[in-house]
Amino acid sequence: MTMPTTDQTLDDSTPEQRRDAALQVLKAASSAVALLQESLDTQTLESWTGHLLRSKGRVVLSGVGKSGLIARKISATLASTGCPSLFIHPGDALHGDLGMVTPDDTVLLLSNSGETEEVLRLLPSLIRLGVEIGAITSKASSRLGQAAKWCFPYQLPEGEGCPLDFAPMASTTLQLIWGDILAAHRMVSSGFTRERFATFHPGGALGAKLLKCSDLMHTDAPAIVPEATLTQSLAAMTSGKLGMTTVLRDGQLMGVVSDGDIRRALERAEKSGINPLKLRAEDLMTPSPISVPPTMMAIEASRIFETRKITFLIVQDASGKLCGVLHVHDLLGAKVI
Incomplete structure (x- = not known):
């Protein structure tokens, strides 16, 4: 099979159209961030962080697809800033890994629509365990948003920013930002210091x-x-x-x-x-x-x-x-x- 040349891989799009596509990604994300900044619910943030500081358990992150990748990053950020955390894939959780979750833990579920089937199927078991649930979603009125004790919503006034308005782009950016907001809020509330940061980063240049x-x-x-x-x-x-x-x-x-x-x-x-x-x-x-x-x-x-x-x-x-x-x-x- 003959591979196409570089010229053959390009569509008939113009440089202006390609530039507009790039700018649309920035516009979609920046407008969503600006809206979140205006509507940030600090009361819910205080409630979430207060619960974590009183809790003896970990924060368990879960999500599917691109949301799952963001959940892994949020879990890593929390762990590196003094908050015990782990990621569990919803599919694995439904087939035995839910045994890793204890009643002392707090679960944070990510789903842009709030209607992701694998994520929703976790809810009955988590509720039976008595686990407190948080959610990051664009639909506070979704089944996930309604089931969560703490809902951290975002809006996408310009859509995803994807040329086809299909691939997750702005939504994952906002999920990632919410994760950083939660980690930063807890860091300050817990009195997390540079010295403790070094303890969790013994192999890093900054930690050293x-x-x-x-x-x-x-x-x-x-x-x-x-x-x-x-x-x-x-x-x-x-x-x-x-x-x-x-x-x-x-x-x-x-x-x-x-x-x-x-x-x-x-x-x-x-x-x-x-x-x-x-x-x-x-x-x-x-x-x-x-x-x-x-x-x-x-x-x-x-x-x-x-x-x-x-x-x-x-x-x-x-x-x-x-x-x-x-x-x-x-x-x-x-x-x-």
Whole structure:
């Protein structure tokens, strides 16, 4: 079979007609968004979010086709912003997966028409389970809209924006916006912070930059007493694998011994004619190492590493208590730098 050439794939449409089709998509979506902004029901939003904050369960999303794809995205957004959530396909739910839903959960169903058969067939079972139901639909008067305790409607004054007015375009845009509205409203209401965002995004670049020193520091850093010998100091540094060891007396930080400290001490000993084996940790250590608080953002600590040309930082709280040791390799491993 001969594939058509590029020219043969084009219809007789003109550039103006194709441009008008693109603009119609934008017009349909923007007019629907503008209408939603004017008619946003904040009372229903408050009721929905208040219920979620009191609930011990998850938000279960479900929808068919394009609405199902949007439901998956909304579920992912909720989960990543501190709201436990999952997606279940209506077909799978009708064949056993409904067992994943508990009475503590809240279900959010998506259907542009509000009359999608697979979605409506879920309602009797959900009601029997005692599950609270929310809906995102363009038809608040539909069977889905009427069955939902919380209905988040939208209107499409310019239709879908599709040249054939058939394929879901503006409707899925509005469903997606409703999902973001619900997630944003809950984030603010729950006091969701950048630090918690980082907890849910440990592998992301943004999440890495939001980590604190306390998230990456070593709490089991090697430690020796001031009277420790050179051999004991080296043994502690080897076992700790950080290229350093802390020097403690009665739990209080007296200083640190690093590879550089030992090299410099050996040079001084050679010039002074002192037997290096007689050196003690207190002779080797740096008594006032650079320290940072555990609450400092890791990205801030990275600037100290770069400007001071060092490989580790002591982490101490406001009272001077040793919390741990932060190594530059920890920042590299977490992709902070």
